Amino acid sequence: MLLPQTHNHAQPNFLNTADLKQEEISALIDLALDIKQGKVKKSLAGKTLATLFFNPSVRTRVSFATAMFKLGGQAIEISSNNVWSFEYQDDVVMDGSTIEHVKEVAPVLSRYCDGLAIRCSELVTKSAQSASSGSWEESKQDIVLNSFAKYATVPVINMESNVYHPCQGLGDALTMKEHFGETRGKKYVHTWAYHPKALPMATTNSQMLAACDLGMDVVIAHPQGWELDPEILAVAQKRAIQSGGSFAISNDQDEAIEGADIVCAKSWGALPYYGNWEAEKEARSNLQHWIVNEEKMARTRDGKFMHCLPVRRNVEVTQGVLDSTSSIVIDEAENRMWAQMALLATLLA
Numbered sequence: 001m002l003l004p005q006t007h008n009h010a011q012p013n014f015l016n017t018a019d020l021k022q023e024e025i026s027a028l029i030d031l032a033l034d035i036k037q038g039k040v041k042k043s044l045a046g047k048t049l050a051t052l053f054f055n056p057s058v059r060t061r062v063s064f065a066t067a068m069f070k071l072g073g074q075a076i077e078i079s080s081n082n083v084w085s086f087e088y089q090d091d092v093v094m095d096g097s098t099i100e101h102v103k104e105v106a107p108v109l110s111r112y113c114d115g116l117a118i119r120c121s122e123l124v125t126k127s128a129q130s131a132s133s134g135s136w137e138e139s140k141q142d143i144v145l146n147s148f149a150k151y152a153t154v155p156v157i158n159m160e161s162n163v164y165h166p167c168q169g170l171g172d173a174l175t176m177k178e179h180f181g182e183t184r185g186k187k188y189v190h191t192w193a194y195h196p197k198a199l200p201m202a203t204t205n206s207q208m209l210a211a212c213d214l215g216m217d218v219v220i221a222h223p224q225g226w227e228l229d230p231e232i233l234a235v236a237q238k239r240a241i242q243s244g245g246s247f248a249i250s251n252d253q254d255e256a257i258e259g260a261d262i263v264c265a266k267s268w269g270a271l272p273y274y275g276n277w278e279a280e281k282e283a284r285s286n287l288q289h290w291i292v293n294e295e296k297m298a299r300t301r302d303g304k305f306m307h308c309l310p311v312r313r314n315v316e317v318t319q320g321v322l323d324s325t326s327s328i329v330i331d332e333a334e335n336r337m338w339a340q341m342a343l344l345a346t347l348l349a
Contacts, residue, residue, distance in 0.1 A: 013149050013156045014343060016164045017206060018235050022213050022243055032174050032342035042072030043349045050113040054080040054120040059309060060159050063337040064117060067344055088147045106151035114348050116152050119159035120144040121200045136274040155347045160202055168308050169206030171336035173214055175328060176262060184215035184244050186261040191253055192222035193316035194288045195267035198277050203308050204266045205232050212240035220249045221256035223287055226270050253290060258299045264306040265292045265316050292317040297326055304328045
């Protein structure tokens with residue numbers, strides 16, 4: 001299976017699951033299930049993946065390193081704290097704070113390594129305060145990820161950008177396939193949840209696309225004012241129809257959750273306030289009732305609860321739900337590794 005080429009380069013990249021045909025996604029899921037069931041071949045012996053982290057990470061960092069090890073290769077982590085400050089703008093006089101241009105960084109790393117994986121999302125921070133960033137239209141350009149994809153000569157993997165988190169989407173798809181077998185006709189509800197900080201939309205975008213590609217009846221639930229990007233919503237709806245599923249949006253969380261087979265919670269920032277936390281903070285201050293609790297899960301059809309992690313207990317979801325047998329968040333996190341093993345075996349072998 002050959003993943004799609006981007007930026008007119010010969011190598012395939014993995015930047016967004018919507019770049020793949022749905023049968024290619026199914027093939028990756030099937031391969032991941034085979035690998036998880038013990039059909040592991042160390043197909044990447046002697047291969048090296050450079051993982052560049054511009055944001056904090058737990059699951060992504062460890063799952064990629066472990067995946068490469070299990071396949072016989074190695075991952076070399078590069079933290080933004082330990083490298084030069086990179087420049088991404090073209091035709092710039094570099095007499096300021098940036099020291100090295102991506103035009104040199106990407107091709108040099110490409111000669112050392114067999115693949116590059118990039119994590120760069122402007123709103124991801126360890127601080128108690130929300131990060132500031134440019135507008136959504138500016139952030140949507142994903143200049144860091146797309147610059148590496150443009151100038152690298154080996155496959156580039158998106159480990160989370162401003163717009164997409166395709167590895168999370170792939171791991172979620174594997175989890176739902178594993179739990180249900182046949183996913184067509186299952187009701188998937190992706191609900192906004194209250195959070196004390198503004199968060200990126202990347203994970204939500206990719207989780208939503210994953211459910212659409214599985215032929216599920218997808219419902220996106222959020223308060224008014226927290227609409228997702230209309231272009232991405234249009235792609236999701238199209239792919240849901242292509243896979244035999246459906247797609248709907250609701251501003252009523254209780255109504256949306258009724259009869260659900262999966263409830264997946266995730267907070268995201270509001271487009272009108274993107275990067276402007278002070279304005280958004282006031283807008284979300286009265287939305288703390290957007291939480292997944294036992295009463296809401298009781299409305300489901302013996303539904304399962306999913307969350308990408310990290311999760312704020314008793315803020316986004318109650319501990320009663322997280323600690324119940326309905327919660328499959330640990331399975332979901334584990335499956336990131338198996339899904340990424342399938343991806344790496346396909347891209348780098």
